[in-house]
Amino acid sequence: QKEVEQNSGPLSVPEGAIASLNCTYSDRVSQSFFWYRQYSGKSPELIMSIYSNGDKEDGRFTAQLNKASQYVSLLIRDSQPSDSATYLCAVKGLGSGGYQKVTFGTGTKLQVIP
Amino acid sequence: EAGVAQSPRYKIIEKRQSVAFWCNPISGHATLYWYQQILGQGPKLLIQFQNNGVVDDSQLPKDRFSAERLKGVDSTLKIQPAKLEDSAVYLCASSLERGASYEQYFGPGTRLTVT
Numbered sequence: 001q002k003e004v005e006q007n008s009g010p011l012s013v014p015e016g017a018i019a020s021l022n023c024t025y026s027d028r029v030s031q032s033f034f035w036y037r038q039y040s041g042k043s044p045e046l047i048m049s050i051y052s053n054g055d056k057e058d059g060r061f062t063a064q065l066n067k068a069s070q071y072v073s074l075l076i077r078d079s080q081p082s083d084s085a086t087y088l089c090a091v092k093g094l095g096s097g098g099y100q101k102v103t104f105g106t107g108t109k110l111q112v113i114p
Numbered sequence: 115e116a117g118v119a120q121s122p123r124y125k126i127i128e129k130r131q132s133v134a135f136w137c138n139p140i141s142g143h144a145t146l147y148w149y150q151q152i153l154g155q156g157p158k159l160l161i162q163f164q165n166n167g168v169v170d171d172s173q174l175p176k177d178r179f180s181a182e183r184l185k186g187v188d189s190t191l192k193i194q195p196a197k198l199e200d201s202a203v204y205l206c207a208s209s210l211e212r213g214a215s216y217e218q219y220f221g222p223g224t225r226l227t228v229t
Binding site for chain 2: 004008032034042043044045046049088090092095097099100101102103104105106107
C-alpha cells in the first residue's frame with residue numbers, strides 16, 4: 001500500500017464549478033497535511049496546510065481533514081482555468097529514525113474547462 | 115524574503131558523465147531537501163539535511179549520487195556517473211521547523227536530461 005494515495009486524474013470540471021481533490025494516507029499517526037499546486041514545468045507551490053480535524057478555508061480553497069478515516073481533501077470553489085494544474089498531497093509523520101518525514105502523493109491533474 | 119535558489123536550471127549531459135547541482139535555501143531554514151521528480155510522478159525524497167547533518171538518505175542511490183551541506187547553509191547534489199534513468203527534475207526545498215509546521219518551500223528545480 002502506498003503511503004499517500006491520490007487519483008492521478010485528470011479531473012475535469014467546468015469553469016465556476018467546485019473541484020474536489022482527495023487524498024488518503026496510511027500512517028495513522030501522521031500529524032500535518034499539505035496541499036501543493038504544481039503548474040506544468042514549474043516547481044510545487046504550497047497552497048494549504050491543515051493540522052487538526054475539520055475544515056480550513058482560505059479564499060476559494062478549503063482543506064478538509066478526517067484523521068479517523070485517514071483522509072484529506074481539497075475543495076476549490078468557483079474553479080477558474082488558471083486553477084488547471086497538478087495538485088500534490090503531502091503528509092508529515094515520523095520516519096523510521098524518529099525524524100520528521102514528509103511523503104508526497106503522485107498528484108491529481110485538474111483541468112478546468114472554460 | 116528571497117526564495118530557494120537553484121542552479122543550473124537546465125543541464126544536458128551524456129550517460130556516464132558527471133553533474134552537480136547547487137541549492138541555497140531560504141535564510142534561517144534549518145532543513146534542506148533534495149527531491150527527484152520524474153515526469154508524471156510526485157517528488158521522491160533523495161536526501162534530507164537538518165543543519166549540516168543527514169537525517170534521511172534511504173532513497174539516495176549512493177553508488178552514484180552524493181550530497182553535502184557544508185556549514186549548514188547551501189548544498190550540492192552530485193551524480194557520477196549519470197544513467198539515462200536519471201533524467202528528471204531535481205528539486206531543492208527548505209523548511210523552518212516551528213511547532214507542528216513543516217511547510218516546505220521549493221526552488222525552481224534543475225531539469226536534467228541524460229542522453
